[in-house]
Amino acid sequence: MELxxxxxxxxxxxNLSQSPFQQTKFIRTNSIEKIIYSLSQFSKEELAEKKEKASIAGRILRIRNFGNLTFSNLTDQTGTIQLKISKNKEFTELDIGDIIGVKGTxxxxxxxxxxIEVEEFTLLSKCLKPLPDIHYGFNDIEERFRKRYLDFIINSENKKILIIRHKLIQSIRRFLDEKEFIELETPILVSEASGAQAKPFITHHNKLHRDFYLRIATEIPLKTLLVGGFEKIxxxxxxxxxxxxxARHNPEFTTIEVYQAYENSEHMMNLTEKIFHYLAKEVLKKExxxxxSHNISLKENFRKLSMIEAVREYTNIDLSHINNLEKALELAQKHNLKLEKFQSSIGQIxxxxxxxxxxxxxxxxxxxxxxxxxxSPLAKSKVxxxxxADRFELYIGGLEFANGYSELNDPIEQKKRFEEQAKQKELGNEEIASFDKEFLEALEYGMPPAGGLGIGIDRLIMLFTGQNSIKEVIAFPQLKSKEK
Structure with a gap:
């Protein structure tokens, strides 16, 4: 019977004399990227004269035999390089996917x-299952995301997306740190789901005998830190x-929220634009x-439009003179605009x-x-x-990327807003945040005027890597249950 x-x-x-899984360490002198960067410009004769040695490790992705010569592609986190092996029977017994360490010239x-002309190699881990075809990949897209580790093995471009993700986040931190902001951490398990309009996940703490929510935003605890005396966080x-x-939503995602005491929405709008320009220049190296499917330019100053102006410009519908609900509803009906029960005010329309x-x-x-x-229940109104609301959002390529405003710091007004939201919840709006009594109490001790900003990191990575699906920029996106 054929195996x-x-x-x-x-x-x-x-059949191996020693199990590769007993190996605990392999000393590398270079990454593949560094070898390519520092030596690719030299000719065959110049490299022969230099006799540069290297010790590298990685995964075999291709093997070609030509008589006594074997060529193989070895890949690590940084890149891929060819191996040249002469008269080595043991090497020909290796499989695509095996992880090896090699020493050579x-x-x-x-x-x-x-x-690299291999002089010796060590099998560091045996790949016991055949990899998907490197050229044809996965037939099932869901399977590619389900087994993301395989996707990264056979598709280096997808791996690069996560490396760019790291660099972008690193650059955001550098940008803010240089402006003397402090990065702080707030709880993920919270007693109230507040700070945004979203439906929360609920979990239970056995020892405390109570339910908690997974946070839907970091806004509320960060603003209580403004009350506590932190000013740039x-x-x-x-x-x-x-x-x-x-394609644009995942149940868990990454955001950055920024708060600066004694500033307003205009300042945060300018800060937002500076961040985007900075990232384009520092990470992408282009604007x-x-x-x-659009050519995006970050070269010029970002355009600014009020919501009323935007509706008028793109639809020829003038909402500036709508001063009663009946007229607003008539206009919505005229343009076949579907409204939910809770969308019962001029502003919501x-x-x-x-x-x-x-x-x-x-x-x-x-x-x-x-x-x-x-x-805009957490924003100040215009004077x-x-x-x-003294609020803005940034749109690029038809998607929202940032949200910011002058933070409401009046506890009396904030309580009134929460009460108004509670009425919307009764009308069926499941995304209304909790009535956060603890936050109201914090505000009563005095929060300085402040500007706030939130940016969706995953969408930011989509923008700067040209991806149309959020799944591509998250290492492990949530998926539907696999059918049995």
Missing amino acids: SLEELRRKKLT ICKTDKGELS YEIGRIFRNEGID EFEFN ILAFFEEFVEKKLIQPTFIYDYPIEV NNKNI
């Missing part, structure tokens, strides 16, 4: 390909929302790129017009400001108009 590929691999393992082949952390899964007809059309970086106060 399967997996059985053959396991048989090879049992850096050279170039007759075709000019940078390689931020947090990069995981957020959890019990909502849908699609023009493709995203969502204005937002519905914007989200339905304008959002997707905001391609180049655009700040939308002057949000209705009804949909000259109590119905308008």
Whole structure:
């Protein structure tokens, strides 16, 4: 009976004189990236004269035999390099996917390909299952995300996305740290699901005999730290929302929230633009790129439009003269705008017009400001108009990337807003945040005027890596249950 590929691999393992899984360490002198960067410019003859030695480790992704010569591709976290092996029967017994350490001399082949001529190798881990085909990949996209480790093995470009993710987050921290912001950590398990409009996950603490929520935002605890005397703070952390899964949403995702005492929304808007320009220059090294099938440019100052102006410009619908609910409802009906029961105010209808007809059309970086106060429960209202929030959002490629405002620090007004939200919850809005009594009490001790900013990190990575699905920028995205 013919053995399967997996059985053959396991048989090879049992035939080895020493198990590779007993290996605990392999000393490397270089990464593949450093070898390529420092030596690829030399000719075959120059490398032969240099006799540069290297000790590297990685996974075999390709093996080609040509008589007494074997060529193989070895990959580590940083890149891929060719191995050249002469008259080595033991090496030909290796399989694609095996992890090895090699020592040898850096050279170039007759075709000019940078390689390592292997003098000795050590099997460090045996790959007991055949890898997916490197060229054809996965037939099932869900399976690719389910077995993400295999995706990263055979697709170096997808691995690079996570490396860029790391660099972007690192650069955001550097940018804020240089401006004397302090990074703080706040709880993930919270007693109230507040700080945003979202449906929370609920969990139970056995010893305390009580339910907790997984946080839906970091806003409330960070603002209580402003009460405590911190003035320039931020947090990069995981957020959890019990909502849908699609190309732009994952139930757990990463955000950054930034707060600065004695500043306002205008300052935070300028800070937002500076962050995006900084990341484009520092990480991407360019200010023009493709995203969502559009050419995006970060070269110019970002455009600024009020929500009313944006609706008028993109739909020719003028909402500035709507001063009673009946007229707003008539206009919604005229334009076939579907409204939920809780969308029962002028402000909510204005937002519905914007989200339905304008959002997707905001391609180049655009700040939308002057949000209705009804949909901005934690923001201050404009001094000259109590119905308008001192708030902005940033849109690029038809997606929202940032949200900021002048923080409401009046405990009496904040209590009133929470009470108004509770009425919306009764009308069926499941995304209304909890009535947070502890936050109200903190505000009663006095919070300085402050500007706040939130940016979705995952969408930011999508933007700077040109990805249309959030799954591509998260190492382990949530997926539907696998059918049995």
